[in-house]
Amino acid sequence: MFILVNLKAYPCDPIEVATAARDVAEASGARIGVAPQAADLARVAETGVETWAQHVSPNAHGSHTGSTLAEAVADNGAEGTLINHSENRLKLADIDGSVEAAERADLETIVCANNPAQVGAAAALSPDAVAVEPPELIGGDVSVATADPGIVEDAVAAAEAVDPAVDVFCGAGVSTGDDVDAAADLGASGVLLASGVAKADDPAAVLEDLVSGL
Numbered sequence: 709m710f711i712l713v714n715l716k717a718y719p720c721d722p723i724e725v726a727t728a729a730r731d732v733a734e735a736s737g738a739r740i741g742v743a744p745q746a747a748d749l750a751r752v753a754e755t756g757v758e759t760w761a762q763h764v765s766p767n768a769h770g771s772h773t774g775s776t777l778a779e780a781v782a783d784n785g786a787e788g789t790l791i792n793h794s795e796n797r798l799k800l801a802d803i804d805g806s807v808e809a810a811e812r813a814d815l816e817t818i819v820c821a822n823n824p825a826q827v828g829a830a831a832a833l834s835p836d837a838v839a840v841e842p843p844e845l846i847g848g849d850v851s852v853a854t855a856d857p858g859i860v861e862d863a864v865a866a867a868e869a870v871d872p873a874v875d876v877f878c879g880a881g882v883s884t885g886d887d888v889d890a891a892a893d894l895g896a897s898g899v900l901l902a903s904g905v906a907k908a909d910d911p912a913a914v915l916e917d918l919v920s921g922l
């Protein structure tokens with residue numbers, strides 16, 4: 709199971725979380741990534757943690773003010789990128805373009821989707837993985853795997869039907885090792901989470917619990 713911690717725009721210390729994630733990953737052997745704000749990518753990557761961007765634009769180098777270029781995030785230490793997060797939705801053509809841009813820069817890709825139908829559409833664009841995150845459960849206390857296990861199973865089936873090579877992650881409300889285990893039992897290859905770690909008083913303790921069943 710891959711555990712990807714999306715720091716969104718939360719007012720946490722990205723270095724504290726990155727250092728804790730690096731240490732827990734090293735001690736447990738689990739794969740843990742951290743997706744900070746784009747401006748923090750380089751110093752988060754310097755901690756040695758697996759570093760992800762929260763978004764890349766479909767653009768290449770050129771006259772594109774305000775773009776987050778795939779090449780730029782890769783040059784600053786990112787190994788992968790989220791695309792089309794529920795809080796940063798893109799048009800279909802731009803999702804396709806962002807996946808291509810990320811691949812051009814050798815970034816791993818996770819395309820986010822709200823439901824199984826969108827998962828199927830996203831899988832058709834051949835990212836490395838898709839992630840189902842029901843918007844109404846994001847930021848809540850109940851994990852998607854508990855609140856709506858069927859949506860995870862349906863997402864796994866939707867991706868499998870389109871392209872069995874595309875991994876399926878789930879996210880929303882994930883905060884414990886039991887949540888990670890439940891997601892794995894439903895067929896997910898990883899989880900995305902944010903508030904459970906970014907808003908925690910002790911991020912290291914939460915991360916240790918998250919990997920406890922792996």
Ligand SMILES: O=C(CO)COP(=O)(O)O
Pocket residue numbers: 714793841845846847848879880881882900901902903904
């Ligand atoms: O959006 C998410 C991860 O990308 C999930 O957020 P929460 O873990 O806060 O529900």
